[in-house]
Amino acid sequence: MTILDDQTYRRRRCLWAHPHGRDGLRLSFTNVPIGRETYGFAGLSYFLFRDGAHGPTTLTARVNGEPVGQYVHRDEWGWHGFRFDTARFAGQSADVELEVQSDDPSDRQFCFYADAR
Amino acid sequence: MKLGARTRSFERVDYGLCVVLWLGYVVLLLATVKDLGYARDEGFYFQAARSYEGWFQLLLTDGARALEPSTIDRYWSANHEHPALMKSLFALSHRYLFESFGLFREQGTAYRFPGMAVSALGVVVTYAWGVRELGRLAGLVGALSLAFMPRIFHHSHLACFDTPVMSMLLVTTYVYARSLEGGLGWAIATGVAYGLLLDTKHNAWLLPGAFVLHFLLTRGPHAFRELCAGRVAIPTSLFTIPLISPLVFYAGWPWIWHDTARRLADYVAFHLGHEYYNMEFLGQTYWKPPMPRLYAWVMTLATVPGITLVLFALGLVASVLAIVPAWRKREAGPTSIESAPRGALTSAVSTPLLWLLCLLMCYAPWWSDHTPIFGGTKHWITAYPFLCLFAGRGFVFAAERVRELVPRPALAQFAPELLAACVLIGPLSMTLHSAPWGLSFYTPLVGGAPGAASLGLNRTFWGYTTGAMQGFINARAPAHASVFVADTALQSWEMMRADGRIREDLRGTLAIAGSSIALYHHEPHMHRVEYQVWVDYGHDAPAAVGTFDGVPVIWVYER
Numbered sequence: 001m002t003i004l005d006d007q008t009y010r011r012r013r014c015l016w017a018h019p020h021g022r023d024g025l026r027l028s029f030t031n032v033p034i035g036r037e038t039y040g041f042a043g044l045s046y047f048l049f050r051d052g053a054h055g056p057t058t059l060t061a062r063v064n065g066e067p068v069g070q071y072v073h074r075d076e077w078g079w080h081g082f083r084f085d086t087a088r089f090a091g092q093s094a095d096v097e098l099e100v101q102s103d104d105p106s107d108r109q110f111c112f113y114a115d116a117r
Numbered sequence: 118m119k120l121g122a123r124t125r126s127f128e129r130v131d132y133g134l135c136v137v138l139w140l141g142y143v144v145l146l147l148a149t150v151k152d153l154g155y156a157r158d159e160g161f162y163f164q165a166a167r168s169y170e171g172w173f174q175l176l177l178t179d180g181a182r183a184l185e186p187s188t189i190d191r192y193w194s195a196n197h198e199h200p201a202l203m204k205s206l207f208a209l210s211h212r213y214l215f216e217s218f219g220l221f222r223e224q225g226t227a228y229r230f231p232g233m234a235v236s237a238l239g240v241v242v243t244y245a246w247g248v249r250e251l252g253r254l255a256g257l258v259g260a261l262s263l264a265f266m267p268r269i270f271h272h273s274h275l276a277c278f279d280t281p282v283m284s285m286l287l288v289t290t291y292v293y294a295r296s297l298e299g300g301l302g303w304a305i306a307t308g309v310a311y312g313l314l315l316d317t318k319h320n321a322w323l324l325p326g327a328f329v330l331h332f333l334l335t336r337g338p339h340a341f342r343e344l345c346a347g348r349v350a351i352p353t354s355l356f357t358i359p360l361i362s363p364l365v366f367y368a369g370w371p372w373i374w375h376d377t378a379r380r381l382a383d384y385v386a387f388h389l390g391h392e393y394y395n396m397e398f399l400g401q402t403y404w405k406p407p408m409p410r411l412y413a414w415v416m417t418l419a420t421v422p423g424i425t426l427v428l429f430a431l432g433l434v435a436s437v438l439a440i441v442p443a444w445r446k447r448e449a450g451p452t453s454i455e456s457a458p459r460g461a462l463t464s465a466v467s468t469p470l471l472w473l474l475c476l477l478m479c480y481a482p483w484w485s486d487h488t489p490i491f492g493g494t495k496h497w498i499t500a501y502p503f504l505c506l507f508a509g510r511g512f513v514f515a516a517e518r519v520r521e522l523v524p525r526p527a528l529a530q531f532a533p534e535l536l537a538a539c540v541l542i543g544p545l546s547m548t549l550h551s552a553p554w555g556l557s558f559y560t561p562l563v564g565g566a567p568g569a570a571s572l573g574l575n576r577t578f579w580g581y582t583t584g585a586m587q588g589f590i591n592a593r594a595p596a597h598a599s600v601f602v603a604d605t606a607l608q609s610w611e612m613m614r615a616d617g618r619i620r621e622d623l624r625g626t627l628a629i630a631g632s633s634i635a636l637y638h639h640e641p642h643m644h645r646v647e648y649q650v651w652v653d654y655g656h657d658a659p660a661a662v663g664t665f666d667g668v669p670v671i672w673v674y675e676r
Binding site: 001002003004005008009010011045047048050051 | 402404405641642644645648649651652
C-alpha cells in the first residue's frame, strides 16, 4: 500500500501496481466475496504525470478467469473512478484477477483501490 | 521643506542621505540574515559563483589559458541560462570579502552581500529621482516605501537576481531620463547601464520598448511624421543603447565570448519556453499557461502595504490628471516641446509618463497567455520603484491637503514630516515582522498570513524556511544522520553546513529512504513528498511545525 496525490494534490491510499514490461502485472486474489459490481479508483501521482506524456494504462478484471471489464486510464485524469459489472457472480466467493498493462510501460507507477458492492 | 518641488539640483544633504539610506538598508539586511535559510536558487548560484571564482583566479595567474574557449566553457558553463554580472559579483565578494579580508563570518553572507548592495542602490536611486521630481521628503517617503515592502526586503537578502534587476532597471531608466535633458555623458551612461541591466537578468528585454513608446507619446500623435521630416530629433540615448549595451553585455558574460549566436539563441529560447513552476493562487495550483489575469494584481494588493498602495493610487491619479491635459494640448498643433532641443523632453509630464510606462512594462508579461508560469511577486517587483515614486507623488498631494487642514501654523509646518512618519511606520513594522518568513507574509488587506492561507495563496517556495528550523534539526537529529531536504537545494543545505548553521555531521539527501529527519515545505503540489514520508516513516505526525502568525509553513518529521 502507498499514498499518492490526486488532481487536487490530496492524499489517496492505494495498492501500488507498477507493471514491468509489456506483459504487465497480474494480481490474483482468492476467495473474494463478489457483489453486483466491482468499483474503484486508479491513478498515478498527479504531480508527476499530469502532463500526460505517457501512453494509457489498462486495468483488466477477471472473475474465475472470465473477463468482467476493462478500464483504460490516462495519466492526466489524476485519481479516476472505474466500475465493472459483476452481477452474474453476485453473492459468490470467487478468484479475482486484476491485470495492469501498458504499451508504454516505463514509469507506470499505477496505483488503485478496488472494492465490491 | 517645500513639498512637490522639482529641485533639479542635489544638495549636499541629499548626498548624505543617499549614503545613510544605502548603509542603513545594508546594515538592516545584514542584521536580519542570520536565520534566513538559503533559498533553492541561491544554491545553484553559489555553485556557479564558485566556478566563476576559479576562473577569476586563473585569469590573474595564467590569463592566456583563462581566455581559451575550452577553459571558458569549463568555468562558465555553470548556470549559463542566466547572464553573469551578479554571479561574478557573488564570486568576487566571496573571494575578497570572505577569504581575503574576513569581513564576513559566513560564506553565504559574503555571497549574498552584492545582492544586498545592489538592492540598496535601488532604494537610493528611488530617493534621488524622488528628490529631483518631488522634493526631499517625498523622495524619502518613496525610497523608504520601497525599502519597507516585505517582499522587497526578503529578496534583497538573497544571492539572487530579482531585486538587483529591479535596481538596475531603475538605474537605467533614471539615467535615460537624465539623458533626455541633454548631455552626451548621460546618453553614454544609458548605454552602459542598459548593458549592465542585460547582464543582470532578462527582465531587461522589454525596457527599450518602454523608452521608444515614451519618446513617441511625449511627441504626440504626429511623432512619426515629424521624425521623417527631421523636425524632432531622436534622443541620443536611443542610439547609445543599441550601440554600447551589446558590448557591455558581451564583455560581462564570458560564456558568450565564442559560439555567440547559438548561445544567445539558446539563452533566449530557454526563457521564452521556460519549464513550468507550480504556483498556488486562490486555492488552485497553476503549472501551465495561462496564469489568471488577476494574479499579478491580486498578489500586489495582497503583499504591498496598503498605505503604500493608497499613496500610489493618489499619485497615479494626480499624475494622470496632469498628463492628459498636457497631451491634449499638444494635439492642437506644434508646441515648444516638439520643436525644442532634446533638453526640453523631460518635463513634469514626461517623467511620470515614463514611470507609468515602465511600471506597465514590468507587469506586461502577465497579460500574455503564453508567459510560462514562473514564481510569485519577484517576477514583477521591477515595477515597485516606479510604484513608490508615484507613492511619493501621492504623499505630496496628501501632505499638502493635511497641512491645509491643520489650523495652527506652528503645527502645520511639521504636518508633512508627521504624515511621512505615519505612512512609513506600518510598512516598517510589517517588514520587520516578516523576517525570516518573507514569502509567507501577506498584508492585512487579505487578513495577513492566516487570511492568505484561507484564501489559498502560496505560503512559501524555494525551501528557504529550512533556516527557520535549523535549531530544531541540530537539536534532534541523531549523529551523522541523513536529512531529507525536500525543496531545499542540496547546495543550499551544504552552504548552511559550511556556515555552521547546520551541524557538520548532518548529511542532506533527496532520498526519503534512509533519512532520519524529513522536511516538508508546504505547497499543495509538494504534498506528494509528504505522503511518501508518511509511508516510509510509518506515521504522519510531524515532530515540529514552523509557523508564521500561526500558519504552518514547514514541518519536520522524525523517523
